Amino acid sequence: MKAIAFLFLVVALFGAVASTRDEPRDPVVEAYRGLVAQDLRLATVGYHLAKGSAEYCRNTWRNPGWVLHDLRQYPDTDLAQRAFTFREPVSIAALVADGPAIRAGLSVGDGLAGFGGSEIWYGGEPVKKRATSERLDNVRDQVAGALAGDGLFRALVTTDTGRKTIAFDPPRVCASDFWVDVRSKRDAGADGERVRVTSGLIEYVADDDELAAVVAHEMAHNLLDHRARIERTKSGKTAVIKSTEEEADRLSIWLMSNAGYDPEAAISFWQRYGKATSLGIFSAPTHYRWQDRVRMFREEIERMASHVVKNGRRDPPLLAEHRSIK
Ligand SMILES: [Zn+2]
Incomplete structure (x- = not known):
């Protein structure tokens, strides 16, 4: 879910609040959470539609049933960390109920560390002042690539009990x-x-x-x-x-x-x-x-x-x- 436009809107709405030390910052945290709630609602309805007609679609792909987000896509990373758990810079923001990812044992807040044997490189990039979804888009492309074939999808994830590889096989649904x-x-x-x-x-x-x-x-x-x-x-x-x-x-x-x-x-x-x-x-x-x-x-x-x-x-x-x- 590309959230970047929303975040600029959030900044426009709540920027004044966020920048004043004496004011409560909660509205921004709530706005961030509100965005993820909308992302999950759309992802859930979309997932059900794609799954419901899966056997009839010529164009299919494997949808893990998750919403990913990147700490870097939020204008205020401190507030984003207050709003959510990020075990890696790109983490799971939300999970479609009963979807493949949640059934594989993944949890909200689990961080993505790699796919199919290669790790995501989170270091070395210059720190950007502006919020950006560039890295998230890149990770999403990698996920799509790893899901393109058949067989088990192996995700290296950082969970609350440490790093582990979770392998699961999201069924094909309409693309x-x-x-x-x-x-x-x-x-x-x-x-x-x-x-x-x-x-x-x-x-x-x-x-x-x-x-x-x-x-x-x-x-x-x-x-x-x-x-x-x-x-x-x-x-x-x-x-x-x-x-x-x-x-x-x-x-x-x-x-x-x-x-x-x-x-x-x-x-x-x-x-x-x-x-x-x-x-x-x-x-x-x-x-x-x-x-x-x-x-x-x-x-x-x-x-x-x-x-x-x-x-x-x-x-x-x-x-x-x-x-x-x-
Ligand atoms: Zn139309």
Whole structure:
């Protein structure tokens, strides 16, 4: 989860408090913790969506079900250390309940010391005044590399009882990563690999079912390689974008259902959000009017009801079609 933007916001909001010695510093600590809570909420909803349809996705990867953070990404490292436990500069900020990492015995605060036989080099870099997520991004890339193959994923971790290697095998799930974009504007997006949801939108949704509706739509763009399709399109781009939006809406209903979320939440979200504002996400001319989207969700829920169920899950027609593309 890229948290850097949020932290600049935190500094803007609480900087005055933090810099005045006589004032309590707790608001910053609370803001840091609030960020991690949002990261975990998004990571959890994303994990369930990715796992729920895992067997139907052509694009898969292994998700350990953890949220990592770096001491260096926080503007005030002393306060970050008050807010959290860091057993290494890059540590586990949060764990998805019942996810692979927690089941392997990892705990919040455990620090990452290395992967697959090589250690992370934490020394030697110049101390930067500004908060940065550069090192965290680098570690995340290393983790992704180590998880790319099959077989056991070996993490060298520093725990409360010392260093140990924890080997575990996160199952393959639909390929998507998730990050909280900390801005008050209600917005979400997908870049082909990652799903981005703003903190403003996370605060706006009524519950996790509605958050799942937003995340499932964006994830659908990634799972169906929409970005690549749009980039390949030379003319008539608007029509292609519009069709990708409709596909994302339709697939989102199946992804939600397969993960145990209530697909009706897509309708409740769009009715409330659509009435409240015509700005923000999906308001461009390439997107449907919210009334049309609600109608489409209803159609798709009905269509899904007559589909064959396997272990409580259904193969989404759009993913079946995507699997058949060579
Ligand atoms: Zn979209």
